[in-house]
Amino acid sequence: MTLTRGSIQGYEIDRMVLLFSMMDGSKEIPCAVSASAMDNLEHVARTAPEGREEQFLRLRDRIEQCAARKFDAREFEGKPPGIIIRSIDFRG
Template identity: 60%
Template sequence: MALTDAGFTDYDIDRSVVLFTMMDDTTSVPCAISTDAMDQIEGVKRTSAGQREQQFLRLRDKISECASRKFVAVELEGRPPGIILRAIDFRG
């Protein structure tokens, strides 16, 4: 089953990731995407910290699609298990 979008959670400036959740039926799946990945998708060099949530919202469809692919492929990491998206996940 593919995941469905549940939305933006937070921007962790210390780890340079945007945290978000996806839903597997009624189960929340923690997710993160690196800021490098988001900048690569948009073709920009560096987005300011204050613009990260808006950038995530603009890219939500691409991010959700990639997270769903990794979930179906059971590419989960961390504790609790979740999805981490990096720039390499969007090359191709």
């Protein structure tokens, strides 16, 4: 089944990640993308915390494509298992 767009939970400043979800049918898959990954995608030095959700929205399609690739490859991390996207996931 193909993942579909879920919700945005917001920026977690302590971990420097933006939390969001993808849906596998009715099952919610927790996801996170690092602040540095988003900054690298936009070629900016550092986005302010209050601008992270807006930045995510600009990059959402690319981030969700990456999450879908990691989902298909079963690259889950953490508890509960989820998808974490870092800068390295966009190289290549």
